[in-house]
Amino acid sequence: MNLKKDIKSPQRDTASPGRKLTRRKFLKTAGAAAAMAVLAQCGSKAAREAFVQRNFRSLSKEEIAQVIKRLEAEYLEKYGKKFTVSAKGSIDGTLFAYALDISRCIGCRRCVYACVEENNLSRDPQTHWIQVLEMEDEKGIDFVHSNLYYDHDEVPQEGHFYLPVACQQCKNPPCVKSCPVGATWMEPDGIVVVDYNWCIGCRCCMAACPYGARHFNWGKPQVPPGKMNTNTHFLGNRPRYKGVVEKCTFCIQRVREGLYPTCVEVCPTGSRKFGNLLDPDSEIRYILENKRVLILKEYLNTQPKFFYFFAT
Amino acid sequence: MIRRVILVLGMVLVVLSPFWVLPGDREPGSGEETKAAAGNRETDIQVPPPPFSEDIFPCSQCHAEQEPNMQRRELEMHEDIILKHAEQNRWCLDCHDAKNRDMLHLADGELVDFKESYRLCGQCHGLKLRDWRAGIHGRRTGSWNGQKRYLLCIHCHDPHSPKFKKLKPEPPPVKPGRIRQ
Numbered sequence: 464m465n466l467k468k469d470i471k472s473p474q475r476d477t478a479s480p481g482r483k484l485t486r487r488k489f490l491k492t493a494g495a496a497a498a499m500a501v502l503a504q505c506g507s508k509a510a511r512e513a514f515v516q517r518n519f520r521s522l523s524k525e526e527i528a529q530v531i532k533r534l535e536a537e538y539l540e541k542y543g544k545k546f547t548v549s550a551k552g553s554i555d556g557t558l559f560a561y562a563l564d565i566s567r568c569i570g571c572r573r574c575v576y577a578c579v580e581e582n583n584l585s586r587d588p589q590t591h592w593i594q595v596l597e598m599e600d601e602k603g604i605d606f607v608h609s610n611l612y613y614d615h616d617e618v619p620q621e622g623h624f625y626l627p628v629a630c631q632q633c634k635n636p637p638c639v640k641s642c643p644v645g646a647t648w649m650e651p652d653g654i655v656v657v658d659y660n661w662c663i664g665c666r667c668c669m670a671a672c673p674y675g676a677r678h679f680n681w682g683k684p685q686v687p688p689g690k691m692n693t694n695t696h697f698l699g700n701r702p703r704y705k706g707v708v709e710k711c712t713f714c715i716q717r718v719r720e721g722l723y724p725t726c727v728e729v730c731p732t733g734s735r736k737f738g739n740l741l742d743p744d745s746e747i748r749y750i751l752e753n754k755r756v757l758i759l760k761e762y763l764n765t766q767p768k769f770f771y772f773f774a775t
Numbered sequence: 776m777i778r779r780v781i782l783v784l785g786m787v788l789v790v791l792s793p794f795w796v797l798p799g800d801r802e803p804g805s806g807e808e809t810k811a812a813a814g815n816r817e818t819d820i821q822v823p824p825p826p827f828s829e830d831i832f833p834c835s836q837c838h839a840e841q842e843p844n845m846q847r848r849e850l851e852m853h854e855d856i857i858l859k860h861a862e863q864n865r866w867c868l869d870c871h872d873a874k875n876r877d878m879l880h881l882a883d884g885e886l887v888d889f890k891e892s893y894r895l896c897g898q899c900h901g902l903k904l905r906d907w908r909a910g911i912h913g914r915r916t917g918s919w920n921g922q923k924r925y926l927l928c929i930h931c932h933d934p935h936s937p938k939f940k941k942l943k944p945e946p947p948p949v950k951p952g953r954i955r956q
Contacts, residue, residue, distance in 0.1 A: 554920075564911075572945035589949045612950060617941035721918045732939065733914035733931070745919070746910040754911070774911055 509533050518645060519658040519697065531697065538693075538702060546693045548701050551719045553652035558740040559713050560653070560768040561724075562750045563627060566775050567734040570595050570618040570625030574726035574735065578629075581714060581725040582700040583692050585684030592711040593726065594675065595627045604759075629726075630655065630676040630711035631759060631767030638668035638677060638710075647708075653740075653768055654713050656698035664706040673760050677710045713737070740768070821917070821924045825889045832889070834876040843873040859936040870895060870934075896928045 512533055522530065531548045538546040575593045584590045596609035600622050609626070619625065636655050639647050646661035647668055669677045683705045695701040696716035703709050714724035718737070727735040738745035747770075750756065754772040847866045858866070872880040879887045879895050887894050897904030906912035910923065913931065917924040932939065 557920075569939070569942060570944060571942045572947075575948075576945050591948050594948070612947040613944070614947045615944060618944045619941065718919065721920050723916060723919050728914070728916045730914060731931070731942065733912065736911065736915075738919050742920075746915070749909045750911060753909075774906060 509537060513660065516660050518661045520645075520648065527697075534697075534701065541702075542688050542691055544688070544691060544693050546691075546695055546701070548695050548697055549716060549719070550697045553650050553654075554719060554721075556739075556741055557652045558768070559632070559718060560738065560740045560747045560770065561632070561713065562736040562747055562756070562770045562772050564732075564734040564736070564774045565624060565626060565771050566773045567732045568595075568625045568627060568730075569732055570597055570613070570620075570623075570627075571731060573729050573731055574627060577725045577729035578711070580690065581692055581717075582712075583684075583686050583695070583702060585680065585682075585686060585703070586690075587685045588680075588682045590678045590680070590684070590709070592676070592678065592709075593627050593629045595625055597623050598626055599623055626771070628674055628676070628759070629769075631674050631765065631769040632711075632713065634766035634768060635764060637671040637673065637763075637765060641667040641671035643667060650698070652719075654698075654715055654718075655710065656712055656715065657708055657710060658698070659701070659703050659707045659709070662707040664708065666708060668708055673763055673765065677708050679708050680705050821922065822890070822927055823924070823930070825892065825927055826930055827889075832877070834871075838876040843868075845873060856935050859938070860934065890927075892934070893928050896934075 512529075516530060517526075519527075527550050531550060534548050535546050538544070538548075572595050575591050575595060578584065578592050579586070579590075582592065584592065594611055596606070596611055597613040597620070598605060598609045602608055604626060613620075632653055632655055634649075634653070636649060639649060639655060643665060644661060644663055646663065647655060647657045649655050664679070666677075666679055669679060680703055684703050686702070691702075692700060694716055696712075696719070699712040699715035714722075714726075717724060723737050724735075727737045736746045736750060738747035740747055742748065750770065750772050754774060756770045756772045758767045758770060845868065850867070870879050872878045872886060875886055877889075879889060879892060881887055881895060882898055893904060893907065903912050907925075907928070910925075913926055913928075915923050915925055928934070928937075
């Protein structure tokens with residue numbers, strides 16, 4: 464009670480008589496002037512536009528078109544390649560889900576690197592959206608004793624199984640709840656996405672995610688220009704900035720065009736399955752109705768749309 | 776009075792209605808059939824041609840002139856094929872047809888083209904075949920909401936030695952400590 468009073472009581476500002484320049488006033492004016500000067504000088508019109516760009520969700524169709532035009536020009540200049548940045552919305556009547564057959568995955572990491580190429584993940588510093596954990600048969604799914612860095616001549620190793628973990632696309636996503644600026648959200652088709660222009664890099668979402676599925680760009684993301692995938696989506700695999708968080712988007716640039724995610728297509732054992740939960744004839748519904756299915760860390764009530772199953 | 780009778784009748788109707796509706800709901804056991812049929816939409820599934828070794832097919836280019844020998848034996852040809860697929864109980868002509876050399880045959884003698892070899896495999900591996908038709912077993916590519924491309928069993932499993940071969944894994948991720956340097 465006393466403390467509150469103490470904070471409120473000093474009235475130095477009003478105490479100063481007349482038009483005397485107070486410290487607060489000075490800082491305010493100087494700050495505003497500095498910001499104006501920086502903005503005015505700050506290179507091109509494009510850079511200024513980027514600086515004042517609002518959250519993707521609040522942009523009108525015309526504004527999105529403008530932003531995309533600007534980004535495409537920026538990428539052309541930067542990488543010497545013609546990019547297409549899509550902002551395609553979700554398809555009506557879709558809710559995406561994923562299933563992975565633990566009894567078939569052999570831990571070959573083909574998916575990890577296919578994802579890197581498709582989604583323009585930084586090679587140095589290295590970012591991997593998929594993390595394949597090697598686990599012991601005897602211990603079962605036990606994250607504490609799992610090994611991410613196994614390096615064998617051949618897989619699968621006797622007595623081990625493999626559990627690839629990427630974003631679980633939760634229906635009740637803690638990352639979204641923890642974002643202080645609303646830079647990440649769940650799309651109508653169930654994909655949790657990030658607006659890389661709006662993200663402030665506070666990494667609250669990374670702390671909130673129980674699956675380690677969010678990745679921070681500690682350095683400037685480096686992709687060899689020849690390896691750039693120019694078919695991109697605004698909310699997906701377009702080039703990222705230093706200091707923002709990124710995550711798996713089920714290959715949003717592919718699935719919204721009706722294609723399977725890259726990891727599904729590349730898996731040599733066919734362990735990875737993808738489909739529309741709302742389509743009763745989809746592979747995913749067949750799995751949910753006919754196979755033994757589990758989700759990771761069920762007790763956290765994150766309600767993942769990424770299922771693990773045993774086909775045999 | 777009439778109102779009260781109507782009310783009571785109405786309540787009886789409401790109470791009984793589930794019992795009348797339920798059998799109607801159960802009736803289409805056909806629901807399951809349509810689902811199975813949906814999994815069978817083979818028009819939706821493109822299967823690439825079988826992966827023959829070079830110059831091996833059609834088999835009749837050599838075998839046409841040879842008299843079929845039905846005796847189970849060690850062959851002098853095809854020594855690259857080592858049968859590791861229930862080899863105690865099986866040999867070549869259990870699957871390959873002796874008369875029509877360019878075809879396979881099922882246990883009942885029905886001839887099957889190499890393009891439909893999954894029917895032959897499905898004689899023993901019926902559950903796998905069912906999963907394969909539904910898109911659960913094996914890799915599917917193409918479009919999740921349209922035309923799907925599928926592989927034959929033999930694209931991944933050597934029919935003579937079907938156990939999936941071990942692979943060299945891609946390199947492990949860089950440990951966080953090393954990223955900083």
